[in-house]
Amino acid sequence: MTQNPLMPVSSVNVQPESRSAAATSRFSPVDHMRLFRQYLWLWIVAAVVGVALGVVVSLLCNYFVPRYTSISRLQVTGSLAEVFDAPLDPHEGGQLDALRTFINNMILTLKSPVVLDDTLKRPDVKDTEWFNSFHSAEDAYEDLYERVKAFRPRDSSIIEVKFSTPREKDAAVVLQAINQEFLRGYRRQLGNRDDDLRRMMSTERDRALEEMEAIRKDLTDFSEQNNIAVIRAEGSKEQIHYLTLVQTKAQLEMLLEMTKLNYTEEVRQGNDPQLNERPERAALQDQDPFIAEARVMIKRLKEFKANLIVKGFGPEHRQIKEIDRNILVKQNELNQSRTEMQRMASSIRLSAGQQELEGIYRQLASMGPQMAAADAQLRDLNLKIAEYEQMEERLVATQARHDRAAELLADIRVRSDRPDAVRVSVLQQPTVAELTFPNYPVMISGVALLVLAITVGWVYLTEMLDQRIKTPTDINLVPDATLLGVIPMTTEDPSGPQAVEGVVQEDPSGLMAEAFRQVRTEIMARMDRRGYKTLMLVGAQAGCGTSAMVGNLATSLSLNGQKVLVVDANFRRPSQGQLFNTPTAPGLAEVLEESASLGDAISHVDDAGIDLLPAGGGETTAPEILDGTAFQNLLAKLESDYDVILFDAPPALVASDSKLLCQHLDAVAVVVRAKSEKRGMISRMLRQLEGDRADLLGLILNGVQSSAGGYFRKNYQAFYHYRETGDESLPS
Incomplete structure (x- = not known):
């Protein structure tokens, strides 16, 4: 047997433990695939806006705060172990640690105050626009220290030096000056070191020569005094x-x-x-x-x-x-x-x-x-x-x-x-300065990703904080709630009527009629198993579609061979008479007040094949009229004449009529308008209805859009495919 295409993909029979845990969560669970499909155009717009914003930001940065970078590389060779041998290979043996230490010392020397001060004293540096943009040499020194970067690439004997400046032609000039002053200072340091060593060794040689002459004299004197x-x-x-x-x-x-x-x-x-x-x-x-x-x-x-x-x-x-x-x-x-x-x-x-x-x-x-x-x-x-x-x-x-x-x-x-002997030399002269900030690909993609991330975060946060019931999955978050069925929006069936009222009668083979049949089957399976005849449909607030739900279910039951009576118990806003185009009075109120007979109040709807007992009375009719012996006697009479009796009740959170009806009827089903009622409100309503005579069968989710859950659209497409071709396999 193939799956019914109108049934939700997610299971509606959820274990109590998981349902209770979900209900206590502060955030709603998120269906990632549904959000992706639902907000696909928003993601596209966010990406396009992000790219455009990235282009604008990049152009502004290029105009106001550009950064041009020149790069130079210095080669470092191994030390001389023996004066007549070739330099040691810095990558062999234990030379790598020594090389790393030497390069680190050279990097510190390159950024030392002596080298940077000598660089700033050079005439070619003083002639640059970069230097003249500062009010003092101290400011230029601080900026130079921040902008010059020197580091050793991994597993190499090279020092890479970079200098960035807002002026394109100044970067290579300043970097060239830094290299020259660093190498000049390094060679001067080597020369001073060699001079110091030369003086020290000369002094040591002369001192040793003097000591040798003194010792020879002592030996001669000793030999003369004592024949050894x-x-x-x-x-x-x-x-x-x-x-x-x-x-x-x-x-x-x-x-x-x-x-x-x-x-x-x-x-x-x-x-x-x-x-x-x-x-x-x-x-x-x-x-x-x-x-x-x-x-x-x-x-x-x-x-x-x-x-x-x-x-x-x-x-x-x-x-x-x-x-x-x-x-x-x-x-x-x-x-x-x-x-x-x-x-x-x-x-x-x-x-x-x-x-x-x-x-x-x-x-x-x-x-x-x-x-x-x-x-x-x-x-x-x-x-x-x-x-x-x-x-x-x-x-x-x-x-x-x-x-x-x-x-x-x-x-x-x-x-x-x-x-x-000079271990540091120029491997690559400063390159022509290139624009390194803004980096257009990185900037544009980064801003686009940021905008997209903000959009995604906002959507996810909105979805997680949204307590409304939108899909059958959200029913699982309501404690002790059972889903009886799903009624889609009429827009999901382009070939059918656009009004939900009387849709089963007008298009009995359409998508909407099939949805009501699924709900009818689920409800009657529960009622027949328990011997129920009276059923009240009630919503939490006005506008959830309870009256249309009662009319369509009654028509579907009638088409299934059931003798059905619809009782409009909403004295404040009766609507069943208008829906079926029957007299609105006399009705239930007049029958209970014994001002009219039951036969005069009930109207037969030929097209739908049902009987209708309108509300009658008016807005001044007291709800207590439903809590008397007359109402109980009426129910006994109706149960003996009809197979199913459907009551259209006013909203449970607005009027107390529904609470009174629950004390006399067999069962109650709650109609929930998708994207209207919140989980907390429905949970409060269910708690109010508990403890009465009427058995709470479950919830009917009304007005579900396929865009709210990606799998609904596929199920609806499967229904059309099956209706047109008779093939039970899902379309590809």
């Missing part, structure tokens, strides 16, 4: 002698320690009897003649005893006992002799060790003065040698200073003679 060769030889010899004494002392100290250990060991052995009985010492003692004779005697006695025992002498024999006594005596004598010999040997060894220690101590004591004398002699010789060597080192260092100063003097001389 002999001193060095004696020093070597004395060094060897001193080292020999140190070695001898060390050996004596080692010998002393060993002797102490031997002496201590000898004392310990002399006090230990077991050590004296060792075999090696006993063997030495046996070599003594007395001990040897005693041992021989003891051996013979033992042999004689053995022979006697062999012969049969027992142990108790007198001779055996005599021999044993003799052996014992001889053994005691032998032991005493050995003990005495050991004591005497130990005493001799201790005495020898003590004498050896005393001798070592004497030798060590005698070496102290010898070493002190040798050390003093060696120290004195070393001091003289060190003094001489220090003078030689001073001479070498001073010679290096002299040579370095002479080398730097030569480098300064060569560097000064090199053309590339």
Whole structure:
């Protein structure tokens, strides 16, 4: 199934949360495409006016405040690392930072007071119209400082200098003067720097030469007073002698320690009897003649005893006992002799060790003065040698200073003679001044965009602050509101009637009739589902088209086979009788007052196929007549005779009649005139109608123009296309 071309593109069933949030917003949402289409001619006019205004402003600026600019470029080369090498490439290694710093310093120098003051003192600058337009040199200086611009283009070694002035022929003259004074000052600065370095290095070279002569004289005098060769030889010899004494002392100290250990060991052995009985010492003692004779005697006695025992002498024999006594005596004598010999040997060894220690101590004591004398002699010789060597080192260092100063003097001389020592040169002479302000394309486009932006801003601000209901989308901003349908302006259907009254009857196949059928279908779907028969159509204020809406809906319902009654309940401004060309009295008022019968009051409209009960009465009829038993009885009678009863009620915010009717009728639909009622007013009206018996079905948006929403025109075109061709597809 294809989409109905008369239904709005935007959904009318909006979630309560989003609708509530939209209602609390201070600004109305904006449909950008709708605004673009609606105000397309305004955008075009604003752009044309902006272009024209931009041309006028540009011409005025060109006449009153023109600005002519001359441009010059200065080339900056790399520094000289070595005087005989080519300049360093400023774009290699770490030279870029150094180059950037140098260029920044040159820019500051170019705009320094010295350069600008010298520029203003030049005769060619004083002859310019620009200079003569100032009352004083101070004013000219301030203007010159503001107008001259110098900067370094990105990733380049160029200084671009610009000067702007209202006089075309003066820009290049002043800029040329600035360049010349800057380069003259820069070269003068380089010359002064080289002169200062040359004087400093010459002074350093002469001072070093004088110091060298003084050091050489000191060396000569020292050599005459002290034979340095002999001193060095004696020093070597004395060094060897001193080292020999140190070695001898060390050996004596080692010998002393060993002797102490031997002496201590000898004392310990002399006090230990077991050590004296060792075999090696006993063997030495046996070599003594007395001990040897005693041992021989003891051996013979033992042999004689053995022979006697062999012969049969027992142990108790007198001779055996005599021999044993003799052996014992001889053994005691032998032991005493050995003990005495050991004591005497130990005493001799201790005495020898003590004498050896005393001798070592004497030798060590005698070496102290010898070493002190040798050390003093060696120290004195070393001091003289060190003094001489220090003078030689001073001479070498001073010679290096002299040579370095002479080398730097030569480098300064060569560097000064090199053309590339001047790192700044003119790459491009000042150009012929060109008009830079006003820039016609920029000025015209800028003013045009500004005018267009102001226009767009004004339109958007007006739209956002506009609280009127213009399109179905605006219904979403009204809390608890439901859109029942949209009735376009009659101008949207060029082939149909130009008056909305009776349009369904006059052109039942037209666009307007189709729109009323859509509204009829939506309303009846809600009423039939709930069993409603009575419906009141009411607007917020007069002029919203409620009466025409009632008549057309009644006709559409009649064409749909419904038995319809239209009741004009607007006693102050009744209109249904005039619309359908029927008597205006008697009517509802006379029926309720029982001054006329219902049959006499109801008129049948043959063309529309409906019945009409006019208001009757007059402006003095009280609204309370609608709130009585007579009205309720009348409703019961009418509901039994008709399928649908439509009430044309006065505006809800103007009269209280609508509020009274809501207490007895089944349903109510609110008619809203597009671009007339504000959202707040409709919201207030809906709140007033709440809580009564009548069920609020929704809102009918009346008098919508396709220009108010771009999608409506396409929908209307789709309707015409379908009516003429029967093709349900939308036209391209």
